[in-house]
Amino acid sequence: MKRINNNSLISVENNKNSNIQINCYGELDELSCDNIRRNYNKVVELEEEFSERLKYSKEILTKKLLPKQLQSDFNIETKLVDGEIEYIAKPITENAYKKFPLRLNYTMQFNSVEEANEFRINGIEKLQKEADITQKPVEIPNITNMKEFLGEYENPVAHTTKYGCQGIKLYICPRPIPPAQKYKIELFNEYLSFELITFLRLDSIKDKEFILSNKENDTEEFDVTIKFDNLQEEVNELNCTGKFNISISLRDKYKNDCNLNKEKLKFLFLCEDKNNHLYIKNINMDCNVFETSNNGKKEKNEKDYEEFNNVLSLIDKVIYISKIKNIKIPYDIKYFIEKEELINLIYYEMNNKKYTIQKEMKSLVNFESEIDVEEIKKYNGNLAYRTNLKEISLFGQKFELKRNNMIMFESKISKIVNKRKIELKSSHIEFYTDEELKNN
Numbered sequence: 001m002k003r004i005n006n007n008s009l010i011s012v013e014n015n016k017n018s019n020i021q022i023n024c025y026g027e028l029d030e031l032s033c034d035n036i037r038r039n040y041n042k043v044v045e046l047e048e049e050f051s052e053r054l055k056y057s058k059e060i061l062t063k064k065l066l067p068k069q070l071q072s073d074f075n076i077e078t079k080l081v082d083g084e085i086e087y088i089a090k091p092i093t094e095n096a097y098k099k100f101p102l103r104l105n106y107t108m109q110f111n112s113v114e115e116a117n118e119f120r121i122n123g124i125e126k127l128q129k130e131a132d133i134t135q136k137p138v139e140i141p142n143i144t145n146m147k148e149f150l151g152e153y154e155n156p157v158a159h160t161t162k163y164g165c166q167g168i169k170l171y172i173c174p175r176p177i178p179p180a181q182k183y184k185i186e187l188f189n190e191y192l193s194f195e196l197i198t199f200l201r202l203d204s205i206k207d208k209e210f211i212l213s214n215k216e217n218d219t220e221e222f223d224v225t226i227k228f229d230n231l232q233e234e235v236n237e238l239n240c241t242g243k244f245n246i247s248i249s250l251r252d253k254y255k256n257d258c259n260l261n262k263e264k265l266k267f268l269f270l271c272e273d274k275n276n277h278l279y280i281k282n283i284n285m286d287c288n289v290f291e292t293s294n295n296g297k298k299e300k301n302e303k304d305y306e307e308f309n310n311v312l313s314l315i316d317k318v319i320y321i322s323k324i325k326n327i328k329i330p331y332d333i334k335y336f337i338e339k340e341e342l343i344n345l346i347y348y349e350m351n352n353k354k355y356t357i358q359k360e361m362k363s364l365v366n367f368e369s370e371i372d373v374e375e376i377k378k379y380n381g382n383l384a385y386r387t388n389l390k391e392i393s394l395f396g397q398k399f400e401l402k403r404n405n406m407i408m409f410e411s412k413i414s415k416i417v418n419k420r421k422i423e424l425k426s427s428h429i430e431f432y433t434d435e436e437l438k439n440n
Contacts, residue, residue, distance in 0.1 A: 100151030
């Protein structure tokens with residue numbers, strides 16, 4: 001802004017109410033509307049003039065408005081809001097707000113003294129709890145006045161200073177949920193154990209209830225959710241009682257993984273066991289945060305373990321076959337159990353071991369000419385039927401057999417189709433190579 005200084009002997013300030021008129025000649029306002037219209041093509045000059053004025057105004061306002069204690073850490077700066085200039089107190093050092101924390105003083109109005117006293121005791125605490133539980137900001141009610149401070153000094157360009165507090169609302173924000181931490185889950189009994197390392201984070205919190213889950217970690221194979229509810233603090237305040245529920249399931253992209261499904265079966269089996277133990281350890285803190293025992297409803301016996309171990313062994317054989325043949329075998333426990341004998345046969349064949357099928361199997365026998373059915377019935381239960389079985393279809397694959405001579409010992413007639421075809425059944429079936437058959 002270019003001005004011609006006029007040195008006047010008349011004190012304008014002391015003659016405000018007089019009829020004296022002061023006229024300053026030779027002044028030129030570069031940013032006047034008329035001058036901008038005349039010189040609109042001189043945009044650069046206009047920008048320089050505008051910047052010079054703003055810089056001057058910031059320097060003056062900083063010195064005049066801010067206490068000296070704040071001036072080394074804050075400046076009065078300009079900010080464009082909805083096309084209009086606003087002045088704000090802007091920090092110019094990294095620790096400005098540490099030295100002079102931003103704070104609000106507000107006045108509240110209540111309907112009664114009792115209501116005001118109750119709010120003083122735990123009003124803010126209740127609002128903070130509500131915000132934490134809902135994970136949403138909660139409004140502080142009944143505010144009638146508000147002032148903004150930088151440390152101990154009132155902010156001269158605060159919104160409330162310029163416009164008052166009408167229409168302004170204060171909210172208590174929820175405290176941030178802690179980051180995921182590393183946990184080890186152990187579920188075991190005397191004979192069997194399941195162990196899982198997972199990263200759990202607080203999923204939700206309600207009154208006397210909270211949920212931990214690993215849903216934010218998409219690299220893990222299992223979905224894990226642990227829910228604690230109906231929580232009650234004990235007298236010593238170090239422990240609490242309540243209910244818990246733990247859910248562990250395979251994520252969709254791992255549902256065909258046989259190894260992981262085997263681990264899932266262990267978890268489900270142990271959950272049912274009356275003599276189980278559950279330990280949850282926070283690896284980051286290196287301590288057990290939860291432990292409980294005897295949560296199942298069933299007393300597992302020797303037969304239960306025998307059947308369960310057979311299933312685990314069957315899955316192991318499927319995994320072995322998939323490795324040897326370099327094929328992908330999707331997990332299907334019903335199919336595995338249905339084809340158990342064939343799986344065993346292929347498994348032992350791969351390891352060059354003999355295997356005897358003891359599960360009942362049936363086979364149609366065709367004769368070239370008519371037979372004396374009554375004569376054959378005399379040997380019912382003592383028949384030995386040999387056939388050639390070169391390959392087996394399993395898992396959508398063809399498996400060739402070295403021991404391709406199948407003998408059904410102790411066969412019985414299960415069905416007579418006609419005089420040239422009968423059906424035999426046997427629970428004692430063995431396989432031989434040609435050489436083994438000659439030697440026997």
